Amino acid sequence: MLLLQLFAIIAACPYMVVAPRPPRGGASTSNSGPSVPIECPEGEWYWAAKNVCLPKGMPANPDPVPFGNQCPPYWYWHQNGYCAPSRIQHINKKCRPEYGRDPVGIWCEPRRSCKCDQHEWRWKARNICLLRQGPPIEHIGPIPDGYKCPREWYWHRILQHCVPISPEQQRQFCPPGYERISFRCEPLRTIAAHRAAPIQTTLPIPTALNACPEGEWYWEAARKCIPLGGLDTAPPARLGFACPEGWYWHLNHHCAPRRPENLGAPCPDGYKWDGAVFVCEPVGDSDVWN
Structure with a gap:
């Protein structure tokens, strides 16, 4: 029964039944968080998207792309389990029209709905x-x-x-x-460190000789001085926004922390943080991964 079930899964949509072979070389992506650039040996080039060194040119016998998917033109299926460009000049190649890039950029998948079996x-x-x-x-x-x-x-x-x-x-x-x-x-x-955009303000950026006025503190993400303790204001209901716990609605039309210890506070249930504009936005269907 188990064997029949496995064959059914393989014949169905792109579900990972067989894991890729262990890496033959390059940096592994199996158990590492954000990483730093690496120095590549002669004959290879550095691909920043995956933090790996890749050979210059298409491999002689690349592995087939699993589960009916494809790679963009001049890309190939890498041993670490994703599509990779054969040369640096091909990094911007797109999927063919009948295929779309999957949400995390691993491969090109057919533009169709997946049909799953009863299991x-x-x-x-x-x-x-x-x-x-x-x-x-x-x-x-x-x-x-x-x-x-x-x-x-x-x-x-x-x-x-x-x-x-x-x-x-x-x-x-x-x-x-x-x-x-x-x-x-x-x-x-x-x-927030990656997305935060400078917000225009009339207050100067504090330095050792030019600190925030008394009763204020410097909010680094927004690059401005704000009142210590904040205000008793909430986002206008018509906007549909919310602020994290311990934050308030600033006069410059965004959320702001009352005190430094409120930095990193979560948004209320049903909202997600937008670090570019400093507000909690309502969560839609795509945001809860359904």
Whole structure:
């Protein structure tokens, strides 16, 4: 019975039944968080997207792309489990018209809906079929440092992101202090550091000789001085925004922390943090990964 079930899964939509072979070289992506550039040997070039060294040119016998998917032109299926460009000048190649890039950029998948068999359920966010009885043990990997998964989700060793255990768990959120990025939960402070845009202000940026006025403190993410303790103001209801716990609605039309210790506070349930404009936005269907 188990053997028949495995054959049914292989014939169905792109569900990972067979793990890729162990890496033959290059940097591994199986259990590492954000990494730094590496120095490549002669005859190879550095691909920043995956932090790996790749050979210059197409391999003689590249592995086939699994589960009916493809790679962009002049790309090939890498031993670490993703499509990779054959040369640096091909890094911007797109998928063919009848294919679309999957949500985390691993491969090009057919523009069709996945049809799952009776032992599976379809996860619409990734258009893949998952086993109703739960994932095979070989697909469950340790969560890399710096990431987390929502409750009742697991780290998929091949997909390299979080996956729900069952269809009932699709609408789970990231833990407090984390936000979803490419089906991974990353710390809010890390996200804010990448996304935060300068907000125009008449106050000068403090220096050792020019600190904030008395009763104010310097909010580094927004590059401005704000009142210590904040104001008793909330976002206008017509905007549909909310502020994290311990934050208030600033006169410059964004949320602001009352005190430094309120930095990194989570958004209320049903909202997600937008570090570019400093507000909590309502969560839509795509934001809860269903």
